[in-house]
């Protein structure tokens with residue numbers, strides 16, 4: 001049975017992707033800092049035969065090495081790694097931005113993502129697996145003064161550079177680039193956005209293609225509102 005490791009699995013896009021992955025027949029390794037939420041999700045997904053909860057801070061290389069070791073201990077292999085954990089801005093723009101928050105975003109969104117790739121790749125090479133990174137629409141288009149967007153441009157670059165590094169390995173790379181998505185990423189509900197399920201469906205689309213098909217990036221955005229007369 002194939003194993004799907006997901007970072008940022010405690011809420012939002014990561015948690016929903018875990019549900020879709022189990023439905024598609026994967027066992028899932030769920031990583032985030034909130035162990036209580038991960039434990040609840042493991043129970044929902046069918047218990048330890050289906051899922052394992054791994055408390056992990058993505059900004060720590062030691063934690064991420066332990067995350068991979070715990071996944072292998074539970075399930076023996078990694079077929080899909082979804083580097084999805086990320087945080088947003090606490091204040092808009094550069095001039096009014098908070099440098100502490102910038103450091104946290106760089107460490108979580110960029111450094112954390114690269115660590116996930118580094119420690120999962122040896123296992124993905126064995127399984128000829130698939131790595132996916134959650135970038136963003138904000139990593140594809142200019143976004144006024146957004147340091148968050150700059151971290152996602154870095155994720156875009158990391159993804160395409162990884163793809164080059166993986167040429168000949170059989171390992172596929174997909175950038176998942178959501179537009180506005182209604183998740184706990186925001187303090188307020190955002191009903192005008194995508195649902196986490198809309199993004200999870202895109203993830204499962206990418207990983208369910210035949211081995212010769214490499215879906216390099218999926219930019220998924222809400223349909224613009226209609227101009228009704």
Ligand SMILES: NC(=O)c1ccc[n+]([C@@H]2O[C@H](COP(=O)([O-])OP(=O)(O)OC[C@H]3O[C@@H](n4cnc5c(N)ncnc54)[C@H](OP(=O)(O)O)[C@@H]3O)[C@@H](O)[C@H]2O)c1
Nearest residue numbers: 008010011012013032033034057058085086180181183185
């Ligand atoms: N929502 C949107 O509109 C949107 C659009 C484009 C891209 N994205 C990206 O999508 C990804 C998922 O976000 P989401 O919308 O699903 O938001 P979310 O519900 O807030 O999920 C973020 C996840 O990342 C985890 N996380 C954050 N910092 C972490 C750390 N240091 N170590 C381990 N885990 C950490 C959180 O878990 P813990 O707090 O339990 O650690 C949580 O599981 C992020 O990369 C985000 O940038 C979101």
